[in-house]
Amino acid sequence: MTDAKPKDSSEQEFKLEPDTELRFEVENPDNKSEKVVLELKSGNAEIFGTELVKDKPYFFWSGAKVAVFTWHGCTLELKGKTDVAYVAKETPMVMYLNVHAALEEERKKSEAEGKRGPIAMIVGPTDVGKSTLCKILLNYAVRATRRPIFVDLDVGQGQISVPGTIGALLVERPSGVDEGFSQLAPLVYHYGNNNPGANTALYNTVVTSLGEVTMDRMRSNKKANHSGAIINTCGWVKGDGYHQILHIAQAFEADVILVLDQERLYNELVRDMPDSVRTLFLPKSGGVVERTSKSRIDSRDARVREYFYGTKTNLYPHSFDVKFSDVRIYKIGAPSLPDSCMPLGMKAEDNMTKLVQVTPGMSVLNHLLAVSFATGVEEDVIRTNVAGFVCVTEVDMDRQTMTVLSPQPRPLPQTLLLLSEIQFMDSH
Ligand SMILES: Nc1ncnc2c1ncn2[C@@H]1O[C@H](COP(=O)(O)OP(=O)(O)OP(=O)(O)O)[C@@H](O)[C@H]1O
Ligand SMILES: [Mg+2]
Missing domain, CATH: 2.60.120.1030 (Clp1, DNA binding domain)
Known part of the structure; x- marks a missing residue:
């Protein structure tokens, strides 16, 4: 039988x-x-x-x-x-669990002393399991009844919103096994490019803004405040990329920096970080697989598709026409001029965070547009978070309209739009 x-x-x-x-x-x-x-x-x-x-x-x-x-x-x-x-x-799971245990100790201490919980930042070159370690530490934290904040600063392979953004999220339950963390009200800032080096001045500016607002939100939520934050970064660790890491550590008041895989980076950080910041070296897992540039492009594309259609194609995005005259589109960063041509007192860097109006037309076709919470250019648009994104699927020059794909039904919640370099071809 x-x-x-x-x-x-x-x-x-x-x-x-x-x-x-x-x-x-x-x-x-x-x-x-x-x-x-x-x-x-x-x-x-x-x-x-x-x-x-x-x-x-x-x-x-x-x-x-x-x-x-x-x-x-x-x-x-x-x-x-x-x-x-x-x-x-x-x-390396036992080592990762030890890191979690050490963070848990800090959280207990923060509760006892009524202080902010640990802010841990994960850095390392590409393909070493940074995003995975973030996920593991966040999952262990929620399983220990914490409510940590997940900050994702990777504009290329980030897990919150679409590529070209940075964001923060309160994590209230473990991530799905075959998907990411559920997102109720993520805080998202527009950067507009998948390369953090494309506009360093802008990247650092949006990191500072996200850092300030995240710290504010932590202070107003006791549970999150004691749980602390886990920060994911991108794999650019040399030159300006290294300076961005230093900037992030400062903007988010990092207490712990976990360096995956690269001893050189670890030593540089030990040298440059104040004594109050603990820097820890961790090996990468032998299981982490290197990704080709094609698979990176594919996963960025999948991320945008997921934004509009959901992980299991269970969301139905809306598609509607928007009159050019009803919106104002801007991009951030003017072509750089040599310092000698700049108006007195302005640096080339200021130019990189300047709003430049874009005339709606074929140039926006297939691009993502961020819908800013700012209502006008008199506001500090760059330092204002965004409500979400639409994708331009058609442009009709005769009718002076564009058709957009949107996760929300019409009308657009705001009319100030920011052009992203990220493009998406809707194949549905
Ligand atoms: N132990 C493991 N066994 C098998 N696969 C793994 C393991 N850890 C991570 N991976 C896989 O390896 C891939 C790369 O990992 P991950 O995205 O965490 O790296 P990363 O350092 O964040 O990369 P990037 O620099 O692109 O952001 C992912 O597809 C992940 O699912
Ligand atoms: Mg990653």
């Missing part, structure tokens, strides 16, 4: 010892979408800090790179086509 189900050739079972992880990648054939189903059959397991529910199917799509870690051992089942699937015994 047998009660075993006939096994599909692509069905695999893994028995994991304590402190090991199953790593797998979903096949990514061109133009084809593959799906892998994961189930926890016995024991306990977590994906980047989120616990799995026994016998519940979890779906992963083409290109997903996943690690299922177990503290006490488990059995896992995988169905579908994977590129690789193996159990790794060497993982």
Whole structure:
């Protein structure tokens, strides 16, 4: 007698010892979408800090790179086509858990002393697992009943809003296993480019603004204040990129800097940071996979699609016409002039944070436009957060209108729009 189900050739079972992880990648054939189903059959397991529910199917799509870690051992089942699937015994998870424990101590201390909780910032070169470590630490914090703030300053591969932005979010529950943290009211600032080096003056300005508002919000929410914040950064760590890291640490009053993988960066920070800031070196996980520039472009595109359509294509964006005469579009940063040509007392840097009016036309087609909360240029538009984004899907010069894709129905909540360099082709 047998009660075993006939096994599909692509069905695999893994028995994991304590402190090991199953790593797998979903096949990514061109133009084809593959799906892998994961189930926890016995024991306990977590994906980047989120616990799995026994016998519940979890779906992963083409290109997903996943690690299922177990503290006490488990059995896992995988169905579908994977590129690789193996159990790794060497993982840095114990070290990451120790970091969480140290942050927890700081949180307790902050409660006892009525002070602000720890602000931890994660830095390192590209592809070392910075975003993943943020997720793990945030998930562990909420599982410990904290309400930490997640700050994402990566304008290329960020997790809050669309590429070309920075933002902050109060985390109230663990992230979904196959999606990000739920976003009720993220605080978002427009930068407009996926490269933090494209306009350093603007990047530092929006970081300062986000830092001030985040600190204010923490002060007004006791629970968040004691829970502290986890800050994700981008992988640009040399030259101006390094100076941006120093600027971020200052703007967010970082208490702890976690440096992943790069000892040189670690040593530079130890040298340059005041003694009050603790700098810690952490190894990267052997599971982190390097991404090609194509996969970075793909994931940026997926991020914008997700913004309008939702993770499981469960949102229905709205599409409507906007008259050119009803809006004002600006971009930030004028072409730079040599200092000698600048009006007296102005630096070339000031030019990079200047608003320049854009005449609506074909040049905005396929671009994202940020809908600013500012109502007029007399306000400090650059230092004002944005309500959201629309994407220009059509431009009609005869009728002097543009068609936009929007997560909200018409009308636009505000009429001051900021042009982003980020483009999106709506293929729905
Ligand atoms: N232990 C692991 N096993 C397998 N895959 C992993 C592991 N840790 C992270 N990954 C995967 O590796 C990829 C890169 O990780 P992550 O995005 O955290 O790196 P990053 O340093 O933030 O990269 P970037 O510089 O692009 O922001 C992600 O797809 C992530 O899911
Ligand atoms: Mg990242």
